[in-house]
Amino acid sequence: MPEQPPYLRVADVLRQRIVEHVWEPGDRLPSRAQIGEECGVGENVVRRAQELLISQGVLEGRAGSGTYVAEPRPRVRVVRSSAREQPTGSPYEEASLLGIQKSALVTHIKRTYYSDQGRPVETADIVLPAALCEIVYEVPIGRQ
Known part of the structure; x- marks a missing residue:
């Protein structure tokens, strides 16, 4: 090793x-x-x-x-989709809005919601500081 x-x-x-x-x-x-x-x-x-x-x-x-x-912060339990999330560094503006350092790790989740007919009807971009969340389990995401 x-x-x-x-x-x-x-x-x-x-x-x-x-x-x-x-x-x-x-x-x-x-x-x-x-x-x-x-x-x-x-x-x-x-x-x-x-x-x-x-x-x-x-x-x-x-x-x-x-x-x-650092003072301990409450951690949020989240579910992530391995097909759609991307751990990245945080750009300056994003880091400023989240109150974290520019180099801090974040999890960027992009979601698309579909109608019963399979058409996209809504998107969401979610950015979470990695220090504030714990990945509980992953849910595979796939379009039908």
Whole structure:
């Protein structure tokens, strides 16, 4: 089995410290240099690990202030259609409207509703921050 990339190992260490209540929501994390020294990696590896956890909603970056443990947000249980959803990064305007960082992961769902006669009658584009939803199960979608 190949060894885990260093940034994922550091992300696991940070996540474990949060789970074990070493750091609580709202706590500021130590500097990247300090975390890097503790984990035996460089600051760029720590930065990449923090960016991953920020995109997952575990941490939040505050410009000029540092990186903090994010407040837990309620997660919505959703059903997704593997035929129609696309996980993507969020464009600037979309990220701004959702109150998330530009690089945060989102799930973009495009739905088309059909009449009994099989004609499309309505479409919907739904964008959910990935950190706020949990995929419960998938429903295969196919046109008749």
